[in-house]
Amino acid sequence: MNEERMQATEQLQRELKSLTATVEHPNGLCTVTASPRGEIKALHLHPALLGQGPRAVGDVVTETVRLATNAAVQTSFNRMALALGDGMAIDVESIAGDSPFRSTWNPVVPPKSAAPEAPPERRPRRPVVEDPDEDAFFENPFGRR
Template sequence: MAAVNEERLQAVEQLQRDLAVTAETVEHPNGLCMVTATASGELRAVHLHPALLGQGPQAVGQVVTETARLATNAAVQTSFNKMALALGDGMAINVEAIAGDSPFRSTWNPVAPPVVAAPEAAAPRQRRTHPVEDPDEDAFFENPFGRR
């Protein structure tokens, strides 16, 4: 029994050492920023593409913040995975019950809107409607791609 407890204590100590150095590097979906962060939110590295700097300070701040959130979530997820491996799924489920769902279990998605060069490019295209030649034709069966 004492050997089992000693093994568990060693596993917990190893887990604590692993979690202390866990960091993840994530690239923003637009490819203009890469951040390395820990599960506690410490940013260890931030790399910016020169094209991002030309978009202004607000865009830089938004992209860096989103990328930092993605990297932190990835590090937290890695921590949850290491904890589940070291302590077992039952203990990981208990920790999630206290701390909340792991980041990748929740439905978080980045909210970076695409950068639009001109306002007219962002305007939605209006679909042209064509009158139906036959008034008895059922609109349900009309082929909108056949008429241009």
């Protein structure tokens, strides 16, 4: 059993060294292949992106590298859980922090709109039930009468 675990650990280390993830930016203008350590292995820019100016290129490339790195880190967490078990993966997450896809539902942050948001509508309060009937209790289980 211990020998199998050692072999699984060695295999995992080999896999993690060569692991990469390829991600296309949501706008489709940039594709990046990156390692879990943030090393950029490949970068492809669509010609239309270059016409948007240097700041736009920098923002899209930076965000796509972050997405690719997060995807590679998530893949490494998944491989680690398969090789070493969920218990060990949970222990590593408690030390290293949550995996990227656990900590963010949608890693791409949409741009903020210029229009101010409307305040949320307040729901009218429910009328107070004066009925001592048991059904009234179940309509308001917290006893606010």
